[in-house]
Amino acid sequence: MRIEPDNPVPIFQQIAEGIRSAVAAGIYRPGETIPSVRAQALALLVNPNTVQRAYEQLEREGLVISKKGVGMVVSEQSRAAAQNGVGQSLRTAFAQTISAAKSSGLTRTAVDRHYRNAWTDTERAGNP
Amino acid sequence: MRIEPDNPVPIFQQIAEGIRSAVAAGIYRPGETIPSVRAQALALLVNPNTVQRAYEQLEREGLVISKKGVGMVVSEQSRAAAQNGVGQSLRTAFAQTISAAKSSGLTRTAVDRHYRNAWTDTERAGNP
Amino acid sequence: MRIEPDNPVPIFQQIAEGIRSAVAAGIYRPGETIPSVRAQALALLVNPNTVQRAYEQLEREGLVISKKGVGMVVSEQSRAAAQNGVGQSLRTAFAQTISAAKSSGLTRTAVDRHYRNAWTDTERAGNP
Amino acid sequence: MRIEPDNPVPIFQQIAEGIRSAVAAGIYRPGETIPSVRAQALALLVNPNTVQRAYEQLEREGLVISKKGVGMVVSEQSRAAAQNGVGQSLRTAFAQTISAAKSSGLTRTAVDRHYRNAWTDTERAGNP
DNA sequence: GTGGTCTAGACCACT
């Protein structure tokens, strides 16, 4: 998971989003624990309080359940919820970008070209 | 132009982006003035200072030249710069969304489907 | 006389200073008129109101006396006053620059070098 | 650092200049933080927003890097940049004063005398 | 009317 400190999206939300993605991808499975607040903070070079905030939000969403002495346990219903949410947010993100492009007067052809170029960018960046 | 107050992207940047798009689309042409700070603030229901900040940034970018007592005049080289910037930010936005999708374990086929659905969304929303 | 619109010193003060210098240099002599508001405005590509403000200040200083139907007439005591003022402001300007340089930790040798370089700059700019 | 509220140079620029000088003089060193926005505002009896503007400009110049929750950290390349900038602005300031003097009809001998007198002034003022 | 600067004070994310 990568954190972008300059991204206007708050870091704690980036962390939450990262966990959601990981659950959707099956990296963390129901019954397993996600990394502890301290471990995560260390891994991301971020203050533990910030990770804490992210985890609290995930608990409110029901993706994860905090168990004393155990950690944050991935819930049973988590995966469907996460996957659903990921797909939804994906579509919304695309729609926003496309809307912006249209209001700048770009044609669908031009936008599609940028979309394909973006794929090339992500592949070049080492995300096969 | 629409402002989303809940968007983590600062309002002043949303405004700057909106003007950039308008210049790229040829709505404001070189030699013309963009809406005055006060008029824009009134139109967007936003504080004049916030608009001012957006306009300062646009001036630093060379899109616009401030003339006392006259207004913010669109520069000659503005359009190319704006168009370039819009294309660039489009590609970056797509790349970010795609990266997120990949790290959630989605395949290119799935992502493409979401992309096409997003187009449908924007068309349905009345942006033919 | 040159006006610098980007200089934080207000334009009307730049104009007033320009006239003071011209009087000190003997370009305008007692009994003569300085350029009319309209002529000056045209020459400097500035709004007549701005020139008007500069002239009002000069009249308050006693450098110039407005005579209906004639114009702004240079006063008898103007030259001494202007010359005196120019010398004074020169010294003050130098003192400020030198103070700033010292507080940046520059030595007298370094400051003197910059002073001599500045002379070269003004000569190169075509002000022999 | 002293602020002159009547100086036509905007306060936020005076603050920026003051920090630049301090960095050039080695008062703030790379890795250290400059005074916080609030502390500086209190020290200079100025609104925090005004200090903020000065610091934003310094960050754009690369003199300083803002770290959330930490402060404005002096960058590695800061000193060279600041020193360079100070020397540059010194020369420009001298050139402007000299130009003004020349257009008032003063000879180099007279201007040099004023320059030396200005040094005496700054020494008398207690800036050995 | 136009933009530029400033004060006063609030709320947010982060350490």
Added chain:
DNA sequence: GTGGTCTAGACCACT
């Protein structure tokens, strides 16, 4: 504690 953003409203120079 730290910086970042925003509102509300004043005053200035210039056209």
